[in-house]
Amino acid sequence: MGHREELLAGAKQCLYERGYARTTARDIIAVSGANLASIGYHFGSKEALLTAALIEATEEWAEAVNKMWDPDPDAPFMERFESLWKAVVASLAEHRNLWVSTFEALNQAERLPELKQRLSSDVELARVSFAQLFGPGPEQADERADRAVGAFYVALMQGVMVQRLLDPERAPTGEDIALALRTLIERAAPTPDVHPE
Amino acid sequence: MGHREELLAGAKQCLYERGYARTTARDIIAVSGANLASIGYHFGSKEALLTAALIEATEEWAEAVNKMWDPDPDAPFMERFESLWKAVVASLAEHRNLWVSTFEALNQAERLPELKQRLSSDVELARVSFAQLFGPGPEQADERADRAVGAFYVALMQGVMVQRLLDPERAPTGEDIALALRTLIERAAPTPDVHPE
DNA sequence: CACAGGCGCGTACGTACGTATGAATGGATA
């Protein structure tokens, strides 16, 4: 394995252990088997290396999350919904540092347009995936509504992650999310036979 | 105004303009009228100063966000729902840096327990506020469901913010969020007269 | 007036950082 790969691997490890902003070039060297000057040689700068590592880590993260979902396409909606959110919450428990890095990447993206684009398109992909995972039957396609639902799910996921990162004790569980949606449905659309109009 | 206050104000300004990780002691000095050595004198260290500033900024942020909500308590649910999310999206447009700081604070909280506690209790407060803003009539109180709904709203808000920070073009608008909920309700609870079981 | 203490101020110190330099290495090619 050449220094290029070692540097990328070391940088990713540092991303998990120290985060983006706090890893130094010498941290990466200490962790990998490479040489200080190899950073400049292979990547031009430390920042370019870290950005590349962040992008790779994000890709791996997306793959890992994808593998956690177990669609079971014919279960009733609410059941699929609840199992999805249980899986999402479990994913955070197992890959916490990945999620920490993801939010750190969000901050770095404010300064790094390339990274920002990358994250944006990842989010867009997630919207589409969610939309078709929970989309309507093929009959009643409504593109705008599907996109909105996808974005809604993604937002919910990101927000659940924020809360669980901050305070797992009080953050919602997968069950809580499902309960909340059921409650919302009851309150937003009281059964017509109760309140006929 | 003594240096102590000037330093806090300057540090907050730097938080907005450069973020936590990238502001240096000399940045703060340049912006405030204070002296380099005053940081050590009044706060002990630069990090202590920045943390204090971050906590103050978070408090002001919470106040500012609170003021943006305009309950209109007697409108129908869906109307209140949509106007809430329009307000949230507008709040991001107007106070973008405030929200950027908030997410940076989230990252720093990984290393600063005091800040983490502060943010956690802010989130808990938001959960409760949302819960009672969209809670049930006083008759049918269900504490667990209310908490879940509060957490659900908070998550949705945080996630919408993430998406709008990253890519306002493709991120959901307030209308999109309302559309998504309507769609979800239709799909989750198909009107009984269409699919009787 | 004397003087003490809180505070402001300029500056120096030590260090950690990112990057640059130039020599050394090693394997492929001829």
Add this chain to the structure above:
DNA sequence: TATCCATTCATACGTACGTACGCGCCTGTG
């Protein structure tokens, strides 16, 4: 073997940083 080029390596350079130091200026107190 001789040559060459990509890579590795040790180290140096310049800089930006956080903090420490010590003097000077006020204001309040006796």
